[in-house]
Amino acid sequence: MLSGKTIIVGVSSSIAAYKACEVVSRLKKLGADVWVAMTKEAGNLIAPLTFRTLSGNPVITDLFAPELNSLPVPHISLTKKAHLIIISPCTANIIAKLAQGLADDPLTTMVLASEAPKLIAPAMNPAMWRNPLVVENTAKLKRLGFQLIGPESGCLACGDSDIGRMSEPDDIISRAVGLLGGAQDLKGRHVLVTAGGTKEAIDPVRFISNRSSGRMGYALARAARERGADVTLISASGYLPDPLDIKAIKVESAAGMLEAVLDFYNNAQAVIMAAAVADFRPKHPKRSKIKKVERRKLKVEHRIELEPTEDILKAIAQQKGRNSRLLVGFALETEELIRNAKKKLEEKDLDLIVANDQTTLDGEAIKFSLISRDGRIDEYPLQSKDRAAHVILDRVAAAV
Ligand code: CTP
Numbered sequence: 108m109l110s111g112k113t114i115i116v117g118v119s120s121s122i123a124a125y126k127a128c129e130v131v132s133r134l135k136k137l138g139a140d141v142w143v144a145m146t147k148e149a150g151n152l153i154a155p156l157t158f159r160t161l162s163g164n165p166v167i168t169d170l171f172a173p174e175l176n177s178l179p180v181p182h183i184s185l186t187k188k189a190h191l192i193i194i195s196p197c198t199a200n201i202i203a204k205l206a207q208g209l210a211d212d213p214l215t216t217m218v219l220a221s222e223a224p225k226l227i228a229p230a231m232n233p234a235m236w237r238n239p240l241v242v243e244n245t246a247k248l249k250r251l252g253f254q255l256i257g258p259e260s261g262c263l264a265c266g267d268s269d270i271g272r273m274s275e276p277d278d279i280i281s282r283a284v285g286l287l288g289g290a291q292d293l294k295g296r297h298v299l300v301t302a303g304g305t306k307e308a309i310d311p312v313r314f315i316s317n318r319s320s321g322r323m324g325y326a327l328a329r330a331a332r333e334r335g336a337d338v339t340l341i342s343a344s345g346y347l348p349d350p351l352d353i354k355a356i357k358v359e360s361a362a363g364m365l366e367a368v369l370d371f372y373n374n375a376q377a378v379i380m381a382a383a384v385a386d387f388r389p390k391h392p393k394r395s396k397i398k399k400v401e402r403r404k405l406k407v408e409h410r411i412e413l414e415p416t417e418d419i420l421k422a423i424a425q426q427k428g429r430n431s432r433l434l435v436g437f438a439l440e441t442e443e444l445i446r447n448a449k450k451k452l453e454e455k456d457l458d459l460i461v462a463n464d465q466t467t468l469d470g471e472a473i474k475f476s477l478i479s480r481d482g483r484i485d486e487y488p489l490q491s492k493d494r495a496a497h498v499i500l501d502r503v504a505a506a507v
Pocket of ligand 1: 361380381382383384385386416417418419420421435436437438439440451
């Protein structure tokens with residue numbers, strides 16, 4: 108996605124600097140050439156070696172360091188080839204220096220010398236963020252064309268729960284990809300994605316579910332958004348934060364997911380069912396907590412009767428307007444992966460199915476095959492779910 112792009116990541120001294128590791132690693136995985144410039148104080152929080160290892164390039168902590176000798180005038184040669192500068196985290200001090208045009212450390216020097224777009228992700232204490240000086244400096248940067256992301260509200264290192272948290276790396280990456288003008292081949296398209304494992308209630312405190320984390324669905328939603336699509340994300344995942352610009356519609360059970368999909372699928376040109384939907388649910392969920400029973404000091408067995416849930420993909424495949432909509436399913440198999448996935452593609456009347464085995468459940472990476480209606484099968488090696496999402500969307504974009 109980002110191959111051929113050079114990105115400078117500036118890291119200043121906020122405790123959120125640890126999240127910059129994730130930003131650098133994700134940019135690198137997306138194919139970018141990443142250079143990290145750190146302030147001296149940031150080096151007290153994260154060792155430059157960490158960024159050097161993650162980026163594969165020398166880390167700029169001193170513009171005259173011998174290891175930058177291969178670059179004639181580092182702050183000029185690097186900034187000339189940079190397509191984007193991201194400052195994450197960006198402290199109140201760096202905001203102030205940038206607003207004044209100061210260049211007294213490698214980071215601010217490079218920003219001042221660069222004509223590339225700049226994205227800053229502030230992180231600081233809420234009182235600092237609300238300080239009129241910071242407000243004014245930030246407004247000035249915005250006026251001058253700096254892009255801002257965050258800060259968000261939440262739990263802060265200082266113990267407060269308020270505004271000041273640096274945005275999540277996923278959201279910073281999405282914004283960066285957008286700024287770099289990644290393929291907008293889904294612009295004007297509406298993509299519906301489902302994610303996570305449904306929960307089927309046994310009683311008010313217990314449920315049946317599966318190991319799906321929802322990460323693949325969230326990666327697809329994010330990637331579709333990056334490519335310009337309007338995205339509806341229907342999620343049974345309990346803990347993943349909403350991707351940037353997408354408000355996930357939260358559901359619990361297979362029945363809840365079916366209802367939400369039927370409510371929203373009408374305008375979608377593509378429906379991607381990445382959710383691990385339960386095939387069975389307790390037939391008689393109890394209204395109060397089931398208690399264990401003992402008779403004559405022996406524990407009594409408890410049986411839960413299960414009934415099948417409705418197949419969501421089959422339900423939409425049978426709806427009117429089927430042909431104006433691309434249906435993508437996932438097949439998670441423990442044996443005979445390709446044969447079983449092909450069978451699902453036919454039985455559910457899908458256009459494309461993503462076949463993967465159980466090793467990718469709940470993980471960060473996925474090894475998968477794509478099988479299409481015409482029988483074409485393409486195999487893909489283990490890769491991040493973000494990258495896989497774009498591979499899948501390449502096929503979606505070509506068809507909608
Ligand atoms: N799916 C669905 N509705 C269900 C069950 C599954 O829409 N009630 C979708 C899943 O989101 C996935 C595809 O169907 O895209 C295949 O799901 P999977 O669980 O692998 O297969 P099942 O159809 O449930 O069949 P089996 O469990 O027998 O393998």
